[in-house]
Amino acid sequence: MVTASRPAHPLAPGWLTVPDDANDFAPGVWPASITRADSGQIEIGGMRASELAEQFGTPVMLLDEDDVKGRAARTQRAFASAVARHDGSCRVYYAGKAFLSSHVARWMLDAGLNIDVCSRGELETALAAGVAADRIGFHGNNKSVAELERAIGVGVGTIIVDSAIELERIGAIAERIGASQNVLVRVRSGVHADTHEFLATSHEDQKFGFSLAEAEAVVARIRELRSVRFLGLHCHIGSQIFGINGFRESASRVVELHERLLEGGPVPLMNLGGGFGIAYTRADTPAEIEDLADGIVDAVADECAARGIELPTLAFEPGRSIIGPAGITLYEIGTTKAVTVDTDGGSAERLYVSVDGGMSDNVRPALYGAQYSARLASRTSDADPALVRIVGMHCESGDVVVDHEYLPGDVTPGDLVAVASTGAYSAAMASNYNHVPRPAVVAVRDGRARVILRGETVDDLLARDAGLGYTEGEE
Numbered sequence: 273m274v275t276a277s278r279p280a281h282p283l284a285p286g287w288l289t290v291p292d293d294a295n296d297f298a299p300g301v302w303p304a305s306i307t308r309a310d311s312g313q314i315e316i317g318g319m320r321a322s323e324l325a326e327q328f329g330t331p332v333m334l335l336d337e338d339d340v341k342g343r344a345a346r347t348q349r350a351f352a353s354a355v356a357r358h359d360g361s362c363r364v365y366y367a368g369k370a371f372l373s374s375h376v377a378r379w380m381l382d383a384g385l386n387i388d389v390c391s392r393g394e395l396e397t398a399l400a401a402g403v404a405a406d407r408i409g410f411h412g413n414n415k416s417v418a419e420l421e422r423a424i425g426v427g428v429g430t431i432i433v434d435s436a437i438e439l440e441r442i443g444a445i446a447e448r449i450g451a452s453q454n455v456l457v458r459v460r461s462g463v464h465a466d467t468h469e470f471l472a473t474s475h476e477d478q479k480f481g482f483s484l485a486e487a488e489a490v491v492a493r494i495r496e497l498r499s500v501r502f503l504g505l506h507c508h509i510g511s512q513i514f515g516i517n518g519f520r521e522s523a524s525r526v527v528e529l530h531e532r533l534l535e536g537g538p539v540p541l542m543n544l545g546g547g548f549g550i551a552y553t554r555a556d557t558p559a560e561i562e563d564l565a566d567g568i569v570d571a572v573a574d575e576c577a578a579r580g581i582e583l584p585t586l587a588f589e590p591g592r593s594i595i596g597p598a599g600i601t602l603y604e605i606g607t608t609k610a611v612t613v614d615t616d617g618g619s620a621e622r623l624y625v626s627v628d629g630g631m632s633d634n635v636r637p638a639l640y641g642a643q644y645s646a647r648l649a650s651r652t653s654d655a656d657p658a659l660v661r662i663v664g665m666h667c668e669s670g671d672v673v674v675d676h677e678y679l680p681g682d683v684t685p686g687d688l689v690a691v692a693s694t695g696a697y698s699a700a701m702a703s704n705y706n707h708v709p710r711p712a713v714v715a716v717r718d719g720r721a722r723v724i725l726r727g728e729t730v731d732d733l734l735a736r737d738a739g740l741g742y743t744e745g746e747e
């Protein structure tokens with residue numbers, strides 16, 4: 273353990289220690305290919321930060337392509353070998369909502385994964401990318417009739433049923449077009465997990481799925497429907513989870529219901545969702561994916577063995593853990609400002625550092641109070657570390673990019689700054705708030721960069737404005 277050589281700043285949270293070197297990369301937080309070039313610049317995928325900024329502008333989201341592919345392959349291997357120890361089989365779905373484009377969909381297929389979608393847009397992206405329909409899982413608590421018609425029409429592999437109303441719609445559509453639609457029934461196990469904690473209740477107050485008590489009747493109804501085939505139960509207990517105890521508790525509840533359902537017919541599959549946590553800061557210590565896979569699979573296998581039932585095919589749906597750590601966002605600093613803040617014993621200064629993006633390209637800090645890590649990207653510096661709050665350019669005081677970080681104290685306008693682990697749920701959640709165009713997403717690999725999602729321009733925004741460019745006689 274390295275001990276902090278400098279006293280912590282009075283406004284710093286307890287988990288953030290003063291780094292010995294405010295240019296270093298916290299282990300596990302940054303993409304696999306990140307290094308410092310001799311010039312001090314950050315290099316990712318063999319490309320220097322300044323050349324990327326010049327070529328694509330800032331902000332820009334960069335994906336370390338080999339890291340994404342490597343994480344996908346490693347996840348697939350981890351679950352395959354975990355189930356092989358019990359002579360079982362598995363299917364891994366990439367949760368497309370974390371970030372989906374045609375390139376990413378194909379990287380996942382190449383690594384042996386399937387794809388989960390939860391809207392018409394995600395479904396069409398996967399199909400257009402060439403994902404075979406039977407490798408797609410379709411989620412959502414309010415899929416429209418048009419979405420269901422499209423999904424059943426193209427033959428998606430599984431639809432995860434979320435309500436009784438939806439089930440009847442699926443039954444009617446499948447019947448009408450002569451399809452046989454595989455479905456899973458989403459249940460709330462009463463376990464909800466978030467990072468280190470999990471909460472176990474018998475009734476969970478949230479919108480997704482059926483309670484364990486309701487699910488039996490739903491499955492009985494599916495078994496009456498000629499055009500719908502029941503595959504098994506689905507349960508997703510939350511996101512950014514570090515431990516396996518929540519998964520274990522949930523799995524034991526789901527297996528109990530699974531056993532009861534076997535009395536009425538086959539139940540070949542069980543889907544335990546995703547939610548594996550990643551390191552956003554050096555205070556986060558997620559488990560290795562192999563340990564998680566082994567732990568969760570062993571828990572289900574032991575529970576099945578104890579009940580004397582066969583281990584079903586197990587399915588998993590990780591999103592964040594595959595793409596999150598492989599992405600960084602590059603911003604340019606525009607202004608800095610020292611703000612004096614009252615503390616218990618007096619006052620302290622916090623250095624606000626404003627960048628050219630913010631909650632429109634990463635809403636997680638504003639939405640969840642999410643923490644991130646940052647480093648100067650265009651140079652290194654020996655200046656003493658200063659506690660900074662990196663903020664965006666939007667008209668909201670909650671427009672925070674990195675809440676608490678130490679950067680070299682000489683941080684100044686024109687510096688590039690990189691924010692780590694932005695690969696998941698940042699570009700995917702981007703908005704045009706304040707009429708800010710959404711940034712490009714660029715894949716970097718072996719010294720080459722290619723745009724995988726074009727950045728928007730102001731013209732793109734103006735093109736939607738029906739009051740502009742009208743032709744005479746239209747009004």
Ligand SMILES: *Cc1c(COP(=O)(O)O)cnc(C)c1O
Pocket residue numbers: 367369370411508510511512545546547548589590591592593696
């Ligand atoms: C969001 C979600 C996932 C993926 O969660 P991650 O935290 O990105 O792994 C998987 N399954 C379902 C049903 C989800 O809603």
